[in-house]
Amino acid sequence: MDNKNNIDYKNINRWRLILGSFAEDNIELDNEYYEIDTALDFLYDREYSKESGYADFDSENEYRGGKEKSSLTVPIWVSKIKKLFPKKTVEIMQAQALEKYNLTEMLTDENILKEMEPNMELLKNILTFKDMMSGNVKKLAYDIVRKVVDDIKKKMESDIKKVFYGKKLPNSYTQNKIFKNLDIKKTIRNNLKNYNIEDKTIFVDKLYFNQNIKKYNPWHIIILIDESGSMLNSVIYSSIMASIFSNLPYLSIKLVIFDTSIVDLSHSVKDPIDVLFKVQLGGGTDIVMALEYAKKITTAPDKTIVLLISDLMDSNDYRYMYKSAMDIIESRSKLFVLPALDYNANESYDKKAAKQFAKIGAKVAAITPDELSKWI
Structure with a gap:
């Protein structure tokens, strides 16, 4: 390494950034990296601050880190990292x-919140800390939630419409002669008389088309959403999916959130943002009460689908939960149990309870929204 040209200064600086303030006496940082180092220190030196509970001591029991070399504030830091990092x-x-x-100041200060990058993680944090917000901050948070939800909804809507639209009704005929309705098998079968052996081709003198599946198929869907803290992802996707379903003319949607009490949000089902701001995360879980409520509002059992979205960790004797589920199934309603509903299908739930639900006749799976649409 005697030859200065052989030194990989870029990697040395990267290692210095990784090691942080512990290496500042041994590795000199190039000027262009100082801003990055300051931004990283502002956040990650908290790992060793007494306030964070992560205090670390060297052999002489002296406190390390937190040399106060940064004069950054949270608003300046949020603005700076947007310029420095992808x-x-x-x-x-x-x-x-x-x-x-725990820098909740990021969510309670209007100027900081304006600088934040709207995304799913920010949406979840806003919902978690929304009760700490007031006035203009809450209005700004509401706008951020709407933007993120609208982006998610566009993707989900596209996936769901692919499932629900464009299905064909076999053995039918329609005057609506468009390509997606073309019955290829019937067209070939009825034109075989025109097969040319020499050219190995069929002359088609008549095309046959299927009729689109009837527009109105009056199914009632009751969505029961467990609002315990572990279910936040599923709460978000469920409320958005419910709003999409509510705009399909052949589905009637009831939306219920629950913990140890029931809140029927069917009147708000078309606006997922309104639903999300009414969710109170945490608390106990009374699945029996939710299932009993679904039974109570069911008017046409053989045309009803009950979606229970929960980690299945009930606060009651599980036998009551299974009994309520059995009542729904025996009434000829369909019961779907979803321990997770998001695009990663992340699952954290009581697996024994899930197996028992499947055993008594419920359909159980942690799935993505488009898979749920296909299922329905």
Whole structure:
């Protein structure tokens, strides 16, 4: 390494950033990296601050880190990292600032919130800390939630419409002669008389088309959403999916959130943002009460689907939960139990309870929204 040209200064600086303030006496940082180092120190030096509970001591029992070399404030830091790091990195740092280092100031200060990158993680944090917000901050948070929800809804709507629209009704005929309705098998079968052996081709003198599946198929869907803290992802996707379903003319949607009490939000089902701001995360879970409520509002059992979205960790004797589920199934309603509903199909639930639900006749799976649409 005597030859200065052989030194990889870029990697040395990267290692210095990784090691943080512990290496500042041994590795000199190039000027262009100082701003990055300051931004990283502002957040991650909290790992060793007494306030965070992560205090670390050297052999002489002296406190390390927190040399106060940064004069950054939270608003300046949020603005700075957007300029210094890629969007994905900014999202990760924002999430860690809130979840790991409890910088809730990011959500209660209007000027800081304006600088935040709207994304799913920010949406979840807003919903978690919404009760700490007031006035203009809450209005701004509402606008951020709407933007993120609208982005998610566009993707989900596209996936769901692919499932619900364009199905064909076999053995039918329609005057609506468009390509997607073309019955290829019937067209070939009825034109085989025109087959040319020499050319190995069929002359088609008549095309046959299927009729689109009838527009109105009056199914009632009752969505029961467990609002315990572990279900936040599923709460978000469920409320958005319910709003999409509510706009399909052949589905009637009831939306209910529950913990140890019931809140029927069917009147708000078309607006997922309104639903999300009414969710109170945490608390106990009374699945029996939710299932009993579904039984109470069911008017046409053989045309009803009950979606229970829950981690199945009930606060009651599980036998009552299974009994309520059996009543729904025996009434000829369909019961779907979803321990997770998001695009990662992340699952954290009582697996024994899930197996028992499946055993008594419920359909049980942690699935993505488009898979749920196909199921229905």
